Amino acid sequence: MPETSKVFSYQTDGLSYTVVVYEENGEFFADISVSEGAMDVNAVYFGDDDFSGKSESLDGPLNMNGARLDGDKVQWDDAAQLSDPGLGPEGTDKETYVETGDTLTVQLDISSLDDIDVFGIRATSTTTPEGSIKGVSDDPEEPEEPEEPLIEKVFFQVNDDDEPTNGVFVVDEEREGYGHSLPEGTDPTFENYLQYFEEEIADEDYNVGTLTKITFYEFGDEGYPVELFNIEAPDGGYESAEDVLAAYDEAIADGVLDGVSTSEDGGLELMAALSLGETADDDDVAEDEPVEDVEVELV
Structure with missing residues (x-):
């Protein structure tokens, strides 16, 4: 389904359907x-959210008289007949008859998705108790995607030690003492960290398949890194970057960042109740030191 779309849903006793309106190659369609159930789609109606002016209507049994949206009368900007009521000799093989799992695609005579905020379907031979519907749906507000956590430091570990002694640190921006940082202007999401690791660091020894643990950090008020959480590779290691991202997403969904707040820009902020523990002096933070093209970094 194209990214640019509007979705309308309708549900009543014995019938549920979804209408996806979208643009493709400069033309507009409704899927x-x-x-659940079945219906013979005889006509479609659509309009924007301005209900002033004359309303379009089809004659006879294809009208939408009496249809309401949240109790309000709808003013339709356009309507199109698709078929006559009644299944006729074709029966359920009729082109406009759709049942559970079926999709009917209709081309719409509009110039922009902004032209459609309300979508109506006049259908007969439905599986509803009445045997017909005048279905009206508006385009609900798109649910906001949750902010992707912005992380300041990630350690890609390739040994089984409890301490991060064999691996590579990557930080969100150039910082003193760190040899690897995301390119300027790159959002410090884990997906971008992982892409950087694969494109700029990975070799025979350091790659997705050799990772044993990935640890995530936030820099505290004094500038010292504080561990937020980590994810450990499964037995046998990761097979692909997609597996790593899936493990990360699962950890986030399981609440590993509970106790950490998110700032307006998506960055993570340690809450006051989170103990920072003991911190090291600046001189104790080691720089990245390449050894035969293999990055070995110490905390």
């Missing part, structure tokens, strides 16, 4: 998909 009408039935998730």
